[in-house]
Amino acid sequence: MSRRRISLRQELPLLVWLVIVWGALWQDFSPGNLLFGALLSVAVARLFYLPPVELSGRFNILHAIPFALMFLAKVVMASMQLLFLAVWRGPRVKNAVVAVTLRSHQDLLVTATGHVISLIPGSLVVEVDRSTSTLYLHALNISSPQEVENLKNEVLSIEAGLIRIMGTRDELEILRTEAAA
Amino acid sequence: MSPDSTGLDAWVDVLSAVFMIVGATMSLGAAIGLLRFPDLLSRMHAATKPQVLGLFLLLASIGLQMRTLWVWPVLLVAWIFQLLTVPVSAHMVGRAGYRTKHLHRELLTSDELEAVVQKAAAKAAREDGSGDG
Amino acid sequence: MMQVVLAVTAVIFSLAAVGAIIRISRGPSLLDRVLATDVLLAILGGALCVDMAVNRHLNNLMLVVAISIIGFIGSVTVARFVADRREQPNES
Structure with a gap:
């Protein structure tokens, strides 16, 4: 399995979604909790690697x-x-x-x-x-x-x-x- | 409900009550569909669509009753989970149902997949035969 | 008013659950039963939602999400299993 590095820009929607889910699960959207969620989501995205979704890069x-x-x-x-x-x-x-x-x-x-x-x-x-x-x-x-x-x-x-x-x-x-x- | 019940408050209550009853009726519709439709694939329509609308209305009524803004993103996440999972499970069940022939051909007015499936099955059978022999 | 709504939705949900259970017991195939179980779980989630809305708390919200995800995983697993067994009759 080749681990092609994906750019942060491509990964960003996934990370944002994970942070929102984290905040929703704790029902707490304070900055400290969101920061911890961001750290966790980066760790999850690195550890449980999945093939990146090919985004077209535009969203209207x-x-x-x-x-x-x-x-x-x-x-x-x-x-x-x-x-x-x-x-x-x-x-x-x-x-x-x-x-x-x-x-x-x-x-x-x-x-x-x-x-x-x-x-x-x-x-x-x-x-x-x-x-x-x-x-x-x-x-x-x-x-x-x-x-x-x-x-x-x-x-x-x-x-x-x-x-x-x-x-x-x-x-x-x-x-x-x-x-x- | 609350002692300082203003006009707006009462209207929000009425709206959420309507949402709750309609949302519950959607579940009833799903159950009626399950009982009355003749084959698996049409029952699947009954199982998926009212679920999504029903949960949307019930979550909206929670949001209206809580009267705070910060619950809305939480409810939206819950609904999006539902939106992402329901079509996938319906597709998996439907695919398995189509392949195991759980549908009544006489109820279909046209079937554009049958020829494709038969061709694929014939090809698989040929490959099996050549693999064995 | 909320007590009336609670009673009405309780009746509707009970009827729906009875319908789903009839389909579970009668359903000619395994997939029909899986589908009806999925609907029964959705009805359960709906009932939890009504309870939260009437009593104004959010304790069960994650339970509702968990129920819908369990239903999803369950039906996908069974559907895959049924389809696989059908495709490879030699291995079962």
Whole structure:
């Protein structure tokens, strides 16, 4: 196992997250406790070495806030739809397994897209093909090819939103050329 | 509740009460879904989505009831843990369920994974055969 | 008012727990049972949250996080086990 040194800048999000978790666990955000948490998180990150997550190095907060709000609204909608289906449709519900090929080949972006679409109305990731970055979704309440198309378009638009937040410049270029076409 | 109950205070109480009841109803919805959906994969939808919203509403009602600002980051961390873990466990269970054929084909209107899985299975079988012989 | 809310949520959570337990006992496959156990743990966490909100304390917050993580680890472990056994029938 080669221990490639990773720069502090790449590791920083992980360390910040660990410090926040430490503070939350003690329910104490005083500077002394946070400093001790920072020391501990550096030690943990050095001792329990994991392959670094490839970050693209950009994060657009202006796109992130509307996306988070939209995500929250979709989570609410998902639960309401599920409640409705469970009570009124029950055993007669129709499903489909849909393949969606994503634009991005970054592990982080594919994972984030998978997480988001697992939580929006009526879809769940069943299988991931990492080499072609294809997600296979199980979709609830799909009865026509038209609805399959709608679902695919929705997944791709969610991926576009995530690319705008934290994708690389190349992926942004792909988005631009798609929008122009 | 508290003796110096101002108008705003009462409204916060009402809001958190609504959050608590709706959050509890989400758990009930998950249970109804578990009982009524016909196959494993659709039950999985019922098990994941209401959990996330239910915990969000219940944590928000805790935050409203505590009436202090410093609990919010703690609650947010708890919710983010849930957000990160629920899709992963649902995906693992769903993958195992799909591979062990726990789904009713007649309930699917289209299945774009089946051909891929069969191709992979055929390839694995060929490799097994060549490895043995 | 909070006592009324407590009673209502207690009834709802009990009904939900009964549903999950019925699915655990009846579930045709192991994965169904795992799923229902996960829901039962979530219901338990929700009940702890309501208790904290009504009585205004935070003692059980980390317990709620721990419960959700235990549910996660448990279901992932069982799912991996089921999938592995299926893929390598010779070794089981």
